[in-house]
Amino acid sequence: MPPIVSIPRRIPLLVVSNEVLLPGGSLRIPITRSENMEMVKHWILNRSPLSSVVIGIMPRDPRDDGSPLIGTAAVVVQVTGVNWPQPMITLLVTGLCRIKVEKVSLAGSFPMGTVMQLDKLSSDNVDEVDAEDPVLASLLSEFRQAVQKYLSLLDENSATALKLKAMLNSLPGHHLADVCASLVKASYTEKLEILDALDVTERLKKTLTLISRHFAEMDSSPDQSVILRKPKQRNFRIVKGHELMPMEDDEMNQLENKLNEASLPPEVHKVVMKDLNRLKKMPSFGPEKGIIRNYLEIVSDMPWSKSSKETIDIYKAQKDLDADHYAMDKLKQRVLEYLAVRQLKSNLKGPILCFVGPPGVGKTSVGRSIAQTLGREFHRISLGGVCNQSDIRGHRRTYIGAMPGRIVQGLKIVGVNNPVFLLDEIDKMGSGIHGDPAAALLEVLDPEQNCTFVDHFLNVPFDLSQVLFIATANSVKSIPPALLDRMELVNVPGYTQEEKLHIATKHLLPKQLEAHGLTPDLVHLPDESVKLIISDYTREAGVRTLERKLGALCRAVAVQVAEEKFPSPSGEKISTLATSFPVDLDPLRVEKILGPAIFSKADLWSRLGQPGVAVGLAWTSAGGEVMLVEASKMEGDGELVLTGHLGDVMKESARLALNWVRTQASKYGLKLNGETLAHTDLHIHFPAGAVGKDGPSAGITVATALMSLFSSKPVASDVAMTGEITLQGVVLPVGGVKEKVLAAHRAGLRRIILPQKCEKDLLEIPSSVKEELVFVFVSHIDEVLQAAFDGGLPFVGSQSIEFTSKL
Numbered sequence: 001m002p003p004i005v006s007i008p009r010r011i012p013l014l015v016v017s018n019e020v021l022l023p024g025g026s027l028r029i030p031i032t033r034s035e036n037m038e039m040v041k042h043w044i045l046n047r048s049p050l051s052s053v054v055i056g057i058m059p060r061d062p063r064d065d066g067s068p069l070i071g072t073a074a075v076v077v078q079v080t081g082v083n084w085p086q087p088m089i090t091l092l093v094t095g096l097c098r099i100k101v102e103k104v105s106l107a108g109s110f111p112m113g114t115v116m117q118l119d120k121l122s123s124d125n126v127d128e129v130d131a132e133d134p135v136l137a138s139l140l141s142e143f144r145q146a147v148q149k150y151l152s153l154l155d156e157n158s159a160t161a162l163k164l165k166a167m168l169n170s171l172p173g174h175h176l177a178d179v180c181a182s183l184v185k186a187s188y189t190e191k192l193e194i195l196d197a198l199d200v201t202e203r204l205k206k207t208l209t210l211i212s213r214h215f216a217e218m219d220s221s222p223d224q225s226v227i228l229r230k231p232k233q234r235n236f237r238i239v240k241g242h243e244l245m246p247m248e249d250d251e252m253n254q255l256e257n258k259l260n261e262a263s264l265p266p267e268v269h270k271v272v273m274k275d276l277n278r279l280k281k282m283p284s285f286g287p288e289k290g291i292i293r294n295y296l297e298i299v300s301d302m303p304w305s306k307s308s309k310e311t312i313d314i315y316k317a318q319k320d321l322d323a324d325h326y327a328m329d330k331l332k333q334r335v336l337e338y339l340a341v342r343q344l345k346s347n348l349k350g351p352i353l354c355f356v357g358p359p360g361v362g363k364t365s366v367g368r369s370i371a372q373t374l375g376r377e378f379h380r381i382s383l384g385g386v387c388n389q390s391d392i393r394g395h396r397r398t399y400i401g402a403m404p405g406r407i408v409q410g411l412k413i414v415g416v417n418n419p420v421f422l423l424d425e426i427d428k429m430g431s432g433i434h435g436d437p438a439a440a441l442l443e444v445l446d447p448e449q450n451c452t453f454v455d456h457f458l459n460v461p462f463d464l465s466q467v468l469f470i471a472t473a474n475s476v477k478s479i480p481p482a483l484l485d486r487m488e489l490v491n492v493p494g495y496t497q498e499e500k501l502h503i504a505t506k507h508l509l510p511k512q513l514e515a516h517g518l519t520p521d522l523v524h525l526p527d528e529s530v531k532l533i534i535s536d537y538t539r540e541a542g543v544r545t546l547e548r549k550l551g552a553l554c555r556a557v558a559v560q561v562a563e564e565k566f567p568s569p570s571g572e573k574i575s576t577l578a579t580s581f582p583v584d585l586d587p588l589r590v591e592k593i594l595g596p597a598i599f600s601k602a603d604l605w606s607r608l609g610q611p612g613v614a615v616g617l618a619w620t621s622a623g624g625e626v627m628l629v630e631a632s633k634m635e636g637d638g639e640l641v642l643t644g645h646l647g648d649v650m651k652e653s654a655r656l657a658l659n660w661v662r663t664q665a666s667k668y669g670l671k672l673n674g675e676t677l678a679h680t681d682l683h684i685h686f687p688a689g690a691v692g693k694d695g696p697s698a699g700i701t702v703a704t705a706l707m708s709l710f711s712s713k714p715v716a717s718d719v720a721m722t723g724e725i726t727l728q729g730v731v732l733p734v735g736g737v738k739e740k741v742l743a744a745h746r747a748g749l750r751r752i753i754l755p756q757k758c759e760k761d762l763l764e765i766p767s768s769v770k771e772e773l774v775f776v777f778v779s780h781i782d783e784v785l786q787a788a789f790d791g792g793l794p795f796v797g798s799q800s801i802e803f804t805s806k807l
């Protein structure tokens, strides 16, 4: 590091309690106050190199006698930081020389001092000790002898001994006193006195007294080791031939008691006690000390044997689940089965339930209800975006800023070893260069292995077998197979309009009223208004947007209520609603508050009724969706253009549909010979163009759109369809039927063409929805075409087609 040549006139000041930095000495300063943090971030870390940064270290001075503010200019040697359990930065600084603070001002929130340098820097190589002064010369020689003696008592390989030996002959006299004073044992006030001793003779004398006292103490103790109690509750273990080792006795005892009371398993206790003993022997300024203490604190805070009392009563559980959530029968039934088995077999291992469904269908809130009904603590671990193994398993303690993984952190927060852990969005985990978090979760979720789960930070096994893990996901596609295998999937499908109406009036509205400080008697929301919100303002499988829209209505009413309660003295009005209570939120008012309809059925219908357009049904992780397929032809070179952000499977399926149409069009009197097609470009588009789509289920829709295009006959506008097509025109079954049917129903479509083999899936669809729809089950594309066009598509070919299933 380049030597500091001079001390700048203006430097930031850092006030330190209970410690005095002397020139030549080093100090580790923990920084937690916000203004000091700001100083480190905006001053120290903004300058390069670090070794050129000079700051003023000021002792929190008990001298209030108006004496000048004397501190030490110091160079910053190292900056380290941890974020957990709370943000803390540690500065390692080395004292350069004394300074006097002449003026203090603020730079942002931290103090800046205008300072005057009081003594020479050691790099100046100028000795302030006047060699001509015989008294001072003899004092200095006496001092050097005392230091030699002190050195002989130290372990010759210790850091203190090595440092002193190197400096004894090379260091200027005035500086030697400071270095020795910072190494020998001295109280805070004694060190302050040495800092204040601007006169070199006085400084040498005071330090000599300290060294002599040290010899006296050694002589009076025949024992190899003595404990001397000093002020401020600090103990100094003096071992002959070793360095002085301060240790915070009280804190150590407290930590030891805490560890003993934590009911650690015997093998963990053994490991931890070893660390505690190491900690006791460490010098107080060592960087490792903070790490080990932090570790032991966390170990002692873990709920090794603390659990909440579980109450399993399946009748109560059923009531609680019904009270909190409407519908979701399949999920509730599975949860009750699980609880029933648990009631019979208390040490049930697994299974891990994973609720899979579109956003906003209540997966997370059911998890919370399960914890409530069991009387267990609930903790949600959001796994969305986690792409680091250490997020699950923690960092090894050797890393700077190491902390335990989310499982251990969660246990520490809930304080019991049998909480309900909701692993939210398990399908949104990624994997990066720092390992795959899914692999770490394998161990967590395996009932056979998780009784000895080892977090890298804790480094001792913790029994997770009492934790009830529940996972949630929007889709299983991105969950690695091994992880999927550990879990039992429970599908949570989207809601029908009726179910949404019930959820909105019985659950969401009361919740929103309460959240906005309103009471039910202030608002009247008729069912037509809720239906209007559901159909024209939301297009979702769950109820999250619906809840948000209800929140918007509540806010409008809240303005009205606030105006009523606290009228403006000038009679001014903000609210545009009527003044009488309850406020009647009829559809007109709803439209006024929420603005024009966002989704309107008229929108979809205006795009239908043209040749080349057919309505398909898609399944995404957000639920079912109505998907238009548009086909158009133009003069060209026989090129096929597919747009709409399609995956490979979907592109193949579109090509396949086109080829079926090419080979079979003649049956329908369409002339699609090579000549015609060679001069025609075809474009098939799947709006919305920016949303990625994949899968084979649009096959029959593409074929229908193409047949509509070539025959110039529009597809019936109330028909939606889904199904995979083969080259022979066979229609194969597809997934997500319930979601797709609900989406078609939401969009106001009334006839749905489904593969024959999907008929069984209709069992899951509520009868209220089924009653309003007409289902056409098909096993061949010819049947699709007959059902999709009003009056069917005229068949003019010579071959006769049987419309019975060939599958």
Ligand SMILES: Nc1ncnc2c1ncn2[C@@H]1O[C@H](COP(=O)(O)OP(=O)(O)OP(=O)(O)O)[C@@H](O)[C@H]1O
Binding pocket: 324, 325, 326, 327, 328, 357, 358, 359, 360, 361, 362, 363, 364, 365, 366, 472, 473, 474, 503, 507, 508, 542, 543, 544, 547
């Ligand atoms: N069946 C239901 N009965 C009552 N309230 C419900 C129901 N389903 C959902 N809700 C409410 O809808 C809101 C959203 O639910 P939640 O956050 O649990 O959805 P989620 O399925 O976990 O969504 P995501 O996949 O986005 O995490 C919550 O306020 C929840 O209480």
